[in-house]
Amino acid sequence: MAFTASDICKILYVDPFPHVGVFLERGCGADFLINILLTLLGYIPGIIHALYIILKY
Known part of the structure; x- marks a missing residue:
């Protein structure tokens, strides 16, 4: 799967x-x-989950 510029914006x-x-x-x-x-519940688990979702889809 390609890594696009919109993914970079989402990660920011x-x-x-x-x-x-x-x-x-x-x-x-x-x-x-x-x-x-x-x-x-915790800020770090939210960040990890968000990165997982963005990088997976």
């Missing part, structure tokens, strides 16, 4: 707001809600 959004990167990649669905929950 992940650092301050992990849920924004997931929303831009997958929309408002289960992945978005899981990321919000992980971010509330």
Whole structure:
């Protein structure tokens, strides 16, 4: 899978707001809600999940 310029922009959004990167990649669905929950439970798990979603899809 190719790494595009839009992926770079999404990754830049992940650092301050992990849920924004997931929303831009997958929309408002289960992945978005899981990321919000992980971010509330701990900031680092939210970032890891967001990076995983962005790099996988």
